[in-house]
Amino acid sequence: MGQALPKPALRPFLPSDVATLAEIFQASIEELAADDYSEGQREAWAAQAEEESFAQRLAEGLTLIATMDGSPVGFISLKGADHIELLYVHPAVAGQGVGSMLYEALEKLAGARGAERLTADVSDNAEPFFRQRGFQAQRRNTVPLDDEWLANTTMEKRFASKEDGKVSS
Structure with missing residues (x-):
């Protein structure tokens, strides 16, 4: 019988997490986005983890860390009341429910x-990933990073209002 995988846990972001989260950010971009973005695009994107500005991005929002055996393996950050600013999972644990839990x-x-x-x-x-959770595409974007242009999609998920009597999932 196979060994059970460690169960991920959640905790809040700590300033001491910045270097580890930058590594997760860069590894995720390099490995998980390779089919959708060129090497130059991935390099420009991964360069956004410059420590001081990256630390500020993480600290400005509500950032949650997923850990396995006490080590960070993914993170998500909410900017303002309703914008997911960052969601990254280490490639070694991709597909194991870490992103879903976050x-x-x-x-x-x-x-x-x-x-x-x-x-x-x-x-x-x-x-x-976002479509499976009820998000719908709103518009296509082109983002300039250094000498590269990256495409992404603004997506939105509306929660059912309490008056509707529905529960969002």
Whole structure:
């Protein structure tokens, strides 16, 4: 019988996490986005993890960390009341439910804070993940990074209002 995988846990972001989260960010882009973005595009994107500005992005929002055996393996960050700024999972744990766990926790927190929707500017490789969770494409974007242009899609998920009597999922 195979060995059980460690169960992921959640915790809040700590300033000491910045270097590890930058590594997860860069590894995720390099490995998981390789089919959708050129090498130059991935390099320009991964360069956005410059430590000081990356630390500020993580600290400005509500950032949750997924850990396995105490080590960070993914993170999600909410900017303002309703915009998913960052969602990255280390390639070694991709497809093991880490991203889903992070997203579900953030959706609950956003809803508890009164958000009526969530938005995200989603990379081409992440679009199926968001569609499976009820997000719909709103518009296509072209983002300049250094000498490269990256495409992404702004997606939105509206929560059912309490008057509708429906529960969002």
